[in-house]
Amino acid sequence: MQQPLKHIIHKNTFWLSADRCMYWEEEKALIVADLHFGKTGHFRKSGIAVPQAVYKEDLQRLVNQLQHFQPKKLIIVGDMFHSEANKELDLFQKWRNDFSTLDIHLVKGNHDILHDEWYQKCEIEIHQQEWIVHDFCFCHDLTDTPLPTHHSRLYSFTGHIHPAIHLSGMGKQSLRFPCFYFAKKFAVLPAFSRFTGTHLIDPEKDELVFAIAEEKIIRVA
């Protein structure tokens, strides 16, 4: 696994990990998007036999990242849980107990439809639309959350679209990778879960894109 890549916004330092998350050094916070926990369970409950191992691996990867960065906070910009409660979420609760000192902040996404009590029980702090910390705003889907004009300095971290970048070269070669996407006023994180599809982005000239390719992070635009 490659070392995380440093990226600076508003004089704050963010470390981009090829494990599809980033670490905010000043706030000691790990930021992730689109975990979709319980997705495999949701399918299986409906008689669709998808392998559960992918969920287990997602959880394990999150543990590894927490152990590596030792954050105080975990910020999730939406779609932490895929759908209604199922047995797979019991595994998450058990996991939660092992990280009881960790502050978890969830900015709700379109998939986060569990009851408030459930989040309370797991000690997850809920933010409905957006959560603003200093010069930064956390929200799930940028198109749902118009940026307040008086916060012109505000830089947003979002998820939802599961961004991927398309690279083409000579001989009409073409490849597609999940990516971090940094626009002028906002960033879109890759989906943390590996059981998610991706959506191709089309960056402008002055925007930055970091592709995640075979456990490496490579700046491509």
Added chain:
Amino acid sequence: MSLPLKNTIGYRIVCDWLASLQRQPFLFQQQTWQHIINGQSGLVNAPTGCGKTYSVFFGALIQFINEHQKDYRNKKNSGLQLVWITPLRALAKDIAKAMEEVISGLEMKWKVGIRNGDTNTTERARQKKQMPEVLIITPESLHLLLAQKGYKEIFLSLKIIAVDEWHELLGSKRGVQVELAISRIVGSRLTSDNSRPMIWGISATIGNLEEAKIVLINPLKSEGVIVKAEMKKTVEVESIFPDEIEKYPWAGHLGIKLVHKVLPIIQQSKTTLIFINTRGMSETWYQKILDACPELAGAIALHHGSVDMELRNWVEENLHSGKLKAVVCTASLDLGVDFRPVETVIQVGSPKGVARFLQRAGRSGHSFDAVSKIYFLPTHSLELMEAAALKKAIAENVIESRAPMLLCYDVLIQYLSTLAVSDGFDPGKIFQEIITTHCYKEMTEEEWNRILHFISSGGNALQQYDDYKKMEWEDELFKIKNRRIAMRHRMNIGTIVSESMLKVKFISGGYVGVIEEYFISRLQPGDVFTLAGRNLEFITIKDMTALVKKSSSKKSIVPSWQGGRMPLSANLGFMLRKTLNEISSNLSLETGNGELLSLLPLFELQQQISHVPKENELLIEQIETDDGFHLFVYPFEGRLVHEAMAAILAYRISRITPITFSFAMNDYGFELLSDQPIPVDDSNVYELFSPENLLEDIQRSANSTEMAKRKFRDIAVIGGLIFQGFPGEQKKARHLQNSASLLFNVLSEYEPDNMLLRQSFSEVMEQQMEEARLRDMLNRIQESKIVITFPQQLTPFCFPVKVDSMREDLSSEKLEDRIKKMIPQS
């Protein structure tokens, strides 16, 4: 064969009725009736339009009359006697009408029912209460019957299962559905009263009739018979020549330019069918014919799979009554009852196979002595060579076989769920039935147990954190008890997996047809596109429906439907190579037929800058252009085999040196393109085309994974891993939606031994790559002379490949190096 049949009362009654219409039974019909009276099963081989329906249908009637001599006229509600399986819903109505005419002519009380996706719930309920004597049904609807509680009762009185157009079903998963349904009907009858129904297939001529028969009647464990209608139709093929032969041909370029040559043919003929290979091109053709000859408006129609069903029915009716002068159609009119007024058929572009071409030709000239006339209109000049090859193939009677499918786990999983939805199934008993089918006869008990494990426990799971639920074990039976799961399963029965389609409706009301979501998603409101021959302005999407209004705009986009493109058949490829041989050995040719003569300028150019290969030669061209370094190879084996060969060749070359390729292919050859020189020369070329380690190399060439991924989508839908959703349920089901490629990746990583995943690879091997054909080709190449040329410019042969490109990826370079290499260029 002596026919004791003739002494039976049923025979006399049927013959009397036929005689009252000045008709007589054909010999093959009488032979079939005799076999049916004898309780035999088998296959009737007869072309469309000479009474093949009557062969089996009258057999059932004669048998019934013989058994109920006294009261055959008045006997009502006799229960299901004849199941008539047809591949096409559109056929059902016409067949039912023909049967009803006979029944009322014989003054009998039999009822004919239709059961398919269009059958309404009232009719279904009526059928449930009292089955008609004849049920005309599609393979999908037959499986839906098996998903009904108490289905076994329905089949207790059944005498004959007839499968119409068996040659169309054989070789597809719908054919496997037929095999499974037959095994269940036969099995349930054996259990209940130790009797068996007869099974009769009806098939056009294919290369493997004997096998077709065995596949169909295998569960009966009897020999069966084949009855052949000895009627040979004369087929006359005429090519439509362009005024000038383009030396640089490319697909789609030429065809439409020849519209003016089609008009006189349409005008001189009573009714003309114009077969086009793709739906998109058929829209274009329809427009262009109208543009060129506006007075045809109203007398010309369009018929393809995305045209609204009602409109298609209207077209078919008016074809019957002779009101239409011409119909532009796709394979949608390949099958079906005869349209008598059709005098002429025009085939635009390659028909890809001899059998298909003959079938289309057979759409014209229906009286038994009439000549079937078919015109061949090339879409690029090289296709004229195909016309010559087709003529030769027809003369030599070289007709393709349809290979039946083997061990389709996806269809089996669907079938087991179907049984679990209705009455539940006893695994031991069903296993015994399943191995009587041709498709699953090689299945081992171990594989069977793995399937049972998969459907009951859902593969690998996290034990106490799993709530997988599908089948439950109750009273020694596997059952699906959850109503939502059962309903979802019923909605998903079938093996035809379509692209996600949207309905197209006028904003003012009125339905136009269906269109792929993929196409619509790229349109902006205000864009104009063509569907069902109309120019439509796209307004918006609402509730899975694209709303449009009429547009008078002259410019419009023709949708490209992503239907599977048929590859050139092995037989036609073989004939093509022979034809080429004729040209090559006779380049100064003054003899020979019109097609080849007209192509002379093209071949002369090809010979001048490269080479025209003989039958025992393989041509390879290496050309450098601004795009990079090209390697063109021309085996004439069809696009799918070429795709596989390109991948293998790319893999083998990449072992010599790190190199990245993209591929392109058509039915004649393929191209490898790279940004660095491609190291293929006299010293290594035979080795690169060696049949040794073929299997390993296919598996190692990254391409087989990409191809398997494409196959996997259908398999996953059929096997119930991807839920397509159904109307009105779209929103609720959203959290259950998933893309096939994601599922493929996840399974490959976490459950590589998944049976459906493995099946997608084996389907790639057997059907896509056609491993057997690939091996034959490599063996042939080993014995051929490989000619490598280095032309200074693109050649007539490579041009259509270059233009008609479809890219695939393969790399042996380190991923990272490759990305870095791409960056400065992107």
